[in-house]
Amino acid sequence: MSLLEVEKINSYYGDSHILFDVSMRVEENEVVALLGRNGAGKSTTLKSLMGVVKPKTGIIRHKGVEVQNLAPHELARRGIQLVPEERRVFGSITVHENLLLAAMTAENPMPIDAVYEAFPRLGERRRHRGKQLSGGEQQMVAIARAMIRNAGIILLDEPFEGLAPLIVRDLMQVCRRLADAGHTIVIVEQNVRAALSFAHRCYIINNGHMVYEGTPDQLQQEGSIIEKYLGVKV
Numbered sequence: 001m002s003l004l005e006v007e008k009i010n011s012y013y014g015d016s017h018i019l020f021d022v023s024m025r026v027e028e029n030e031v032v033a034l035l036g037r038n039g040a041g042k043s044t045t046l047k048s049l050m051g052v053v054k055p056k057t058g059i060i061r062h063k064g065v066e067v068q069n070l071a072p073h074e075l076a077r078r079g080i081q082l083v084p085e086e087r088r089v090f091g092s093i094t095v096h097e098n099l100l101l102a103a104m105t106a107e108n109p110m111p112i113d114a115v116y117e118a119f120p121r122l123g124e125r126r127r128h129r130g131k132q133l134s135g136g137e138q139q140m141v142a143i144a145r146a147m148i149r150n151a152g153i154i155l156l157d158e159p160f161e162g163l164a165p166l167i168v169r170d171l172m173q174v175c176r177r178l179a180d181a182g183h184t185i186v187i188v189e190q191n192v193r194a195a196l197s198f199a200h201r202c203y204i205i206n207n208g209h210m211v212y213e214g215t216p217d218q219l220q221q222e223g224s225i226i227e228k229y230l231g232v233k234v
């Protein structure tokens with residue numbers, strides 16, 4: 001049994017059919033990259049996993065239990081945490097207060113000191129306000145907030161978007177440490193090279209259809225698939 005099993009989900013915005021029989025699985029302690037061009041349906045897939053968009057048909061199982069009808073807060077309680085594209089960090093309160101807030105609203109939060117161990121930079125900046133942080137640091141706070149809530153599965157929506165290469169490198173290290181510490185991660189990312197460098201397995205979605213599943217090594221040997229569906233050379 002996989003930690004998360006998605007079986008042929010069909011998701012819509014109003015009458016617009018966006019996901020067509022999308023299936024995927026995520027194993028415990030695995031990092032899965034979900035790749036695809038702009039508008040391919042990556043965020044909609046994450047939103048469907050998080051209950052923000054309700055699939056009209058299909059099944060999503062978490063630890064073997066059907067969860068496709070649960071509300072986002074119920075899924076969060078089960079340990080599924082979405083770190084959305086638009087990094088929701090509170091700008092007027094400090095890093096520490098941002099983390100405290102995440103801990104206060106969680107059932108079984110992780111000690112904040114453990115989070116500072118994983119993100120030493122946030123420890124250094126604990127008294128800085130959210131709005132004083134760089135984009136990369138804000139992204140670290142957003143990921144740390146998910147982590148503190150003892151997420152079994154962290155869904156990362158384009159965590160490297162708009163960040164300078166050096167910051168991306170730092171953040172990738174953070175993500176690798178999270179993976180090594182046994183967190184399960186689903187990452188959606190336009191930066192194919194970055195995503196493939198630490199994913200165990202990857203999927204490609206195109207026009208709402210899952211068109212590829214394999215390991216990063218397998219995908220990199222299939223240069224034509226990368227060019228066809230992602231429009232880049234790796």
Ligand SMILES: Nc1ncnc2c1ncn2[C@@H]1O[C@H](COP(=O)(O)OP(=O)(O)OP(=O)(O)O)[C@@H](O)[C@H]1O
Binds near residue numbers: 036037040043
């Ligand atoms: N709230 C919405 N209402 C209507 N259509 C939407 C909505 N959000 C997304 N879409 C459409 O759904 C399709 C899939 O969008 P989605 O955001 O899942 O793509 P994506 O692969 O994450 O792309 P991007 O990298 O641009 O975020 C696109 O055609 C998009 O225009």
